[in-house]
Amino acid sequence: MKNRFITFIFAAVALAMPALAQTAQLPVSSPIEKELAARASEATEITLDKKMLSLASRVMDGKDTYDDATRQLIENLDGIYIRNYEFDKEGLFTAEQVEQLRKNYETGEWSSLVRNRDRKTGESSDIMVKLVNGESHGLFILNVEPKEISMVLVLGPVQMSDLKKVKSIVKGTVKGRGGAEKSIPTKGKSRP
Amino acid sequence: MAHDWQPDFEQLVDEHQSMVFSLALRMTGDRGLAEEIAQDVFLEFDRRLGKMESADHARFWLRRVAMSRSVDALRRRQTRGTDRWVEMEDHHGIHAEERTSPLGARLEQLLATLPEPQRAALVLRYQEELTPEEIAAALEAPLATVKSHLQRGLKLLRAKAAIHLKEFVREKECVRGV
Amino acid sequence: MEFEPLDDFEEKLKRSFERWPAPPELKRRLMENRRRRKERPRWFALPREVLVAVSLSLGVGVFAALYSGIASYQHEQQREGEAARQQVLTALRITDHALDNINKQLAAHGRASQE
Numbered sequence: 001m002k003n004r005f006i007t008f009i010f011a012a013v014a015l016a017m018p019a020l021a022q023t024a025q026l027p028v029s030s031p032i033e034k035e036l037a038a039r040a041s042e043a044t045e046i047t048l049d050k051k052m053l054s055l056a057s058r059v060m061d062g063k064d065t066y067d068d069a070t071r072q073l074i075e076n077l078d079g080i081y082i083r084n085y086e087f088d089k090e091g092l093f094t095a096e097q098v099e100q101l102r103k104n105y106e107t108g109e110w111s112s113l114v115r116n117r118d119r120k121t122g123e124s125s126d127i128m129v130k131l132v133n134g135e136s137h138g139l140f141i142l143n144v145e146p147k148e149i150s151m152v153l154v155l156g157p158v159q160m161s162d163l164k165k166v167k168s169i170v171k172g173t174v175k176g177r178g179g180a181e182k183s184i185p186t187k188g189k190s191r192p
Numbered sequence: 193m194a195h196d197w198q199p200d201f202e203q204l205v206d207e208h209q210s211m212v213f214s215l216a217l218r219m220t221g222d223r224g225l226a227e228e229i230a231q232d233v234f235l236e237f238d239r240r241l242g243k244m245e246s247a248d249h250a251r252f253w254l255r256r257v258a259m260s261r262s263v264d265a266l267r268r269r270q271t272r273g274t275d276r277w278v279e280m281e282d283h284h285g286i287h288a289e290e291r292t293s294p295l296g297a298r299l300e301q302l303l304a305t306l307p308e309p310q311r312a313a314l315v316l317r318y319q320e321e322l323t324p325e326e327i328a329a330a331l332e333a334p335l336a337t338v339k340s341h342l343q344r345g346l347k348l349l350r351a352k353a354a355i356h357l358k359e360f361v362r363e364k365e366c367v368r369g370v
Numbered sequence: 371m372e373f374e375p376l377d378d379f380e381e382k383l384k385r386s387f388e389r390w391p392a393p394p395e396l397k398r399r400l401m402e403n404r405r406r407r408k409e410r411p412r413w414f415a416l417p418r419e420v421l422v423a424v425s426l427s428l429g430v431g432v433f434a435a436l437y438s439g440i441a442s443y444q445h446e447q448q449r450e451g452e453a454a455r456q457q458v459l460t461a462l463r464i465t466d467h468a469l470d471n472i473n474k475q476l477a478a479h480g481r482a483s484q485e
Contacts, residue, residue, distance in 0.1 A: 041348060042305060046461050048454065055447065056454035074458055082461045084468075088351075116475050125472040143468040143475075150468035152461075163469065169459075170466040205400055209392035217390055224449060227396055234400050269453070296386035303387075318380070319387040350379055 026079040026155065032100040033083055036149060039092045040085040048080040066169050073165050077156035083149070090146040095122065098144050101151055102126060105140045122146060129158070197246050201238055204250055209234070211251075211320070212258045218315045219262035220269075221304045229261045255320065256330050259312060266308055302352045310345030313338055 026049055037043040048056070053074050060071040074080070083101075087093065105128050114127035123145055130138035141152040212233050216226035237254060244250045303311055316327045324342060328335040376384065 041351075043307070044460070044464060046457050046464075048457055048461065052450075052454045053458070055451040056458045059448065059451035059455050070458060070462070073462075080458070080461050082464050084464050114472065114476070116472070116479055118475070118479070123475055125475050127472065141465065141468050141472070143471045145471060148471075150464060150471070152465045152468055154465075166462050166466050166469070170463050201404065202397075202401065205397050209396055210389045213392040213396065214389040218387070223393075227393060230392065230396055231399065234396075235403065238400075238404060295382065299383060299386040314383070315387065318383040319389060321384070346380070349383070353379070 026081050027104065027153070030100070032097050036083075036085045036093055036097065039087065041088045042086040044082065044084040046080065046082040050078050053077055053080065069165055069169050073162055073169070077154060079153075079155040081151075081153040081155075083151040085149045087147045090122075092147075093149065098124065098142075098149065101149070102142055105142075109137075110140065130155075197244070199241050199244050199250060201241060204237070204254075205234060208251060208254050212254055214319060215255065215258045215315060216262045216265075218300070218303060218319065219259070219308070219311060220265055225265055225269075226262075229258065229265055233258050233261055252330070255316075256332070259316070259330055260332075263308060263312065299349075299353065302349055305352065306345055306348060309333075309337075310341045310348065313341035314345045314349065317342055 026047060029045070029047075033045070037045065057071045057075045060067040085093075105126075109130050109132065110128040111131055112126065112128050114125055116123075116125040118124065124142070125144070126140070126142040128140040129136055130140070136158050138153065138155045139158045140154075141150070143150040209230065213226055213230045216229040216233075217223060220226055220229070233254060236257065237250075240253070244253065303314065306314070312331055313327055316322045316330055317324075322330065324335060324338050327333075327342070328338045331338065
């Protein structure tokens with residue numbers, strides 16, 4: 001079932017063609033994000049513009065397979081914007097706040113690929129792709145759980161195989177510097 | 193009015209370099225950055241040596257400026273696209289194998305996941321054993337704010353430790369006042 | 371101010387948060403910088419010959435400073451690159467986690483629809 005879902009996403013993103021050479025702007029932290037961060041027991045906020053992605057690519061010098069794969073994944077991107085908030089208990093954020101996060105991507109440029117709402121639990125999922133003249137310029141993912149909000153924005157050309165690569169990089173084994181093997185910790189194991 | 197205390201720079205470096213370096217290291221989690229911060233702090237200290245009135249004044253100044261520079265470095269790092277709350281897989285600062293106690297190493301890692309104001313308060317409380325009033329002076333923050341950061345930070349750290357270490361179980365329901 | 375005694379967890383924190391020893395080169399570099407700064411004479415008090423020698427060596431000094439500046443810049447770039455790399459890996463991890471959660475939600479939705 002997971003494969004079917006991923007396949008569905010690939011099919012949708014298969015509209016992506018090599019993007020025009022436009023550099024999109026990453027968003028600025030909104031007041032809503034600050035509110036959520038203040039209430040979260042753990043907040044992860046990552047903003048990587050093209051310059052930072054380029055810096056990261058340069059040190060991924062291909063000494064291991066996964067560095068190579070990661071570099072290929074990011075080298076053409078314009079930016080990555082991640083906001084992840086974990087809460088001690090349910091009820092620490094509202095549907096209105098989630099709607100504020102989502103509304104910037106409910107414009108004509110963004111097409112919804114996945115839209116799921118569970119009114120009983122408050123869980124929701126959105127996956128949107130930014131299409132300009134039929135070409136993919138970005139991907140937006142918003143996942144809302146009772147005690148967690150994950151927001152992922154990737155700007156730039158997102159190719160069909162990219163999402164599968166994410167899983168293989170994260171779930172696979174990465175050789176650290178010096179050859180020692182280590183795994184990138186999964187969320188359940190590493191996050192306190 | 194001239195003061196009687198004659199500061200000896202080298203002796204003060206010997207006495208306080210560990211404090212300054214440790215504060216910077218625990219705040220930033222980056223050994224290289226902590227060294228740079230410590231260098232900057234002591235160079236500035238040297239320029240102002242003539243204005244130090246006593247040993248206590250020197251210690252207070254070093255502590256306050258070390259914290260201030262560390263917080264600035266953290267915020268600069270955040271602006272440039274790195275995040276101070278994220279656990280780094282390659283931890284540039286505190287290496288677990290350098291500690292004899294795995295518990296200590298784990299608590300260091302958990303500390304690094306706390307928001308900056310809570311981390312600052314806890315580091316000054318448990319590394320430097322300062323009172324809340326002294327912490328407020330060092331951070332130039334209101335006392336009530338410091339107490340709140342201490343309480344929330346300790347609660348959060350305790351909760352994280354309980355999940356990860358399974359050995360800290362608070363028997364009492366109420367939060368201990370600090 | 372009188373403190374309440376620390377509980378067991380706080381005692382462990384206190385023990386764990388002992389100060390780290392400063393690296394030996396910290397003091398060495400500080401004292402070296404200090405010594406150089408104090409030995410530096412005022413330029414207008416120097417004999418003419420020294421001024422000339424200083425001027426001639428200035429070119430070499432500028433080159434050395436540029437070289438060292440470039441090396442320092444490269445070191446800083448490497449450090450920033452490593453930090454950015456870690457950020458990228460974490461971003462991927464969070465993305466994967468979000469996609470997993472979405473999968474689960476959709477699977478649950480699918481099961482509910484069939485019931």
